[in-house]
Amino acid sequence: MRRLLISAVLSVAVVLGLHAQELVRGNVENIPSQGSYTPSFKYDGAKNNPLNVILLIGDGTGLAHLASGHFANGGEMTITNLRTCGWVTTQSADTYTTDSAASGTAYATGHKTHNYAIGVDVDDRPLANIPEKAAVKGIVSGVISTDDLNGATPAAFFAHQKDRNMTEEIWADLPSSPLSFVSAGSREKMERMKEDTQKAIREAFTVVADLNDPAAEKAVKLGYFPPKTETQSMKEGRGDFLPATTEYAIEYLSARRTSKKKGFFLMVEGARIDKSSHANEFEPMVKEVLDFDKAVEAAIRFADKDGNTLVIITADHETGGLTLSSKGDPSTGSIGGVFSSYNHTPIPVPLFAYGPHSQDFMGVQGNQEVSQKIQQLLGL
Numbered sequence: 431m432r433r434l435l436i437s438a439v440l441s442v443a444v445v446l447g448l449h450a451q452e453l454v455r456g457n458v459e460n461i462p463s464q465g466s467y468t469p470s471f472k473y474d475g476a477k478n479n480p481l482n483v484i485l486l487i488g489d490g491t492g493l494a495h496l497a498s499g500h501f502a503n504g505g506e507m508t509i510t511n512l513r514t515c516g517w518v519t520t521q522s523a524d525t526y527t528t529d530s531a532a533s534g535t536a537y538a539t540g541h542k543t544h545n546y547a548i549g550v551d552v553d554d555r556p557l558a559n560i561p562e563k564a565a566v567k568g569i570v571s572g573v574i575s576t577d578d579l580n581g582a583t584p585a586a587f588f589a590h591q592k593d594r595n596m597t598e599e600i601w602a603d604l605p606s607s608p609l610s611f612v613s614a615g616s617r618e619k620m621e622r623m624k625e626d627t628q629k630a631i632r633e634a635f636t637v638v639a640d641l642n643d644p645a646a647e648k649a650v651k652l653g654y655f656p657p658k659t660e661t662q663s664m665k666e667g668r669g670d671f672l673p674a675t676t677e678y679a680i681e682y683l684s685a686r687r688t689s690k691k692k693g694f695f696l697m698v699e700g701a702r703i704d705k706s707s708h709a710n711e712f713e714p715m716v717k718e719v720l721d722f723d724k725a726v727e728a729a730i731r732f733a734d735k736d737g738n739t740l741v742i743i744t745a746d747h748e749t750g751g752l753t754l755s756s757k758g759d760p761s762t763g764s765i766g767g768v769f770s771s772y773n774h775t776p777i778p779v780p781l782f783a784y785g786p787h788s789q790d791f792m793g794v795q796g797n798q799e800v801s802q803k804i805q806q807l808l809g810l
């Protein structure tokens with residue numbers, strides 16, 4: 431009787447199309463190791479408040495994504511060389527499984543909101559973001575992403591719109607943002623916006639396509655929008671855009687600090703870890719994680735030199751329901767991954783922290799609490 435019941439339920443499920451997603455497997459073999467940077471730990475956990483905060487968000491990066499990069503790279507990454515870890519819950523105000531808009535807003539503002547929301551609360555009222563609060567205190571800010579600038583994560587740090595798909599309105603919010611540095615793969619996207627929007631952006635920012643443009647050095651507010659070929663996926667041949675722009679932005683913002691006692695805030699997003707996970711493409715995802723690790727390295731090297739910089743590495747949510755195959759050999763970088771979903775999952779994500787007050791980020795915390803701690807440390 432019981433068996434009959436189960437088979438009846440299963441038949442109904444099949445008719446309704448309720449069968450589980452099939453598992454998608456992928457492998458990597460012999461990816462040349464890029465090594466890793468071992469920090470000095472000289473200022474890690476120091477008691478002084480940091481002047482600068484660099485927040486690196488690996489979009490869609492769960493524990494298995496980081497482990498994939500680690501094992502494929504011969505058992506090391508700069509991220510996994512760090513000592514202070516935490517665990518971040520990502521649920522949005524209205525949904526068990528968040529999108530990048532609600533989670534990006536939580537990191538940018540310290541408040542949970544509904545999915546699709548960019549810098550607004552559950553009632554769609556604007557929420558002040560870190561760059562806006564920082565500007566009042568004389569702290570300069572920057573945003574970098576391999577996505578378009580109107581992508582949910584970078585947009586949460588300058589725009590206030592109720593729906594992430596309001597592309598024109600999101601771009602139109604950029605000129606009034608206090609950001610001193612923005613860079614994303616958006617030249618073609620920006621050029622599709624209304625004339626007025628483009629004009630306002632060019633009036634507020636010095637816009638360049640190449641950092642060797644002499645105008646970049648003199649800029650007070652810089653918009654670096656390279657052609658799409660330089661910010662596409664690693665699979666399509668992206669070069670060193672993310673680590674190189676991170677390094678550039680750190681120097682750029684350091685040079686534009688308003689005084690010796692005032693620092694900077696920089697958000698760096700590795701956006702394509704999420705995109706390759708939605709597509710269930712294992713090897714391209716691993717290459718995105720390893721590129722993200724190089725951006726982390728740029729931040730950690732600066733923190734070691736500077737002594738007043740807190741670096742936070744985390745994610746907005748997990749994508750793909752990824753796990754690793756039991757068979758593999760990290761010594762040759764040969765590993766396998768198994769995706770169980772084409773979407774985001776509600777599973778918590780890892781956080782790594784380095785520098786003064788890194789210990790504040792240990793334990794289990796909400797994504798909005800990560801932002802609240804950053805704001806408190808910067809005196810916002």
Ligand SMILES: [Zn+2]
Nearest residue numbers: 490704708749
């Ligand atoms: Zn996604």
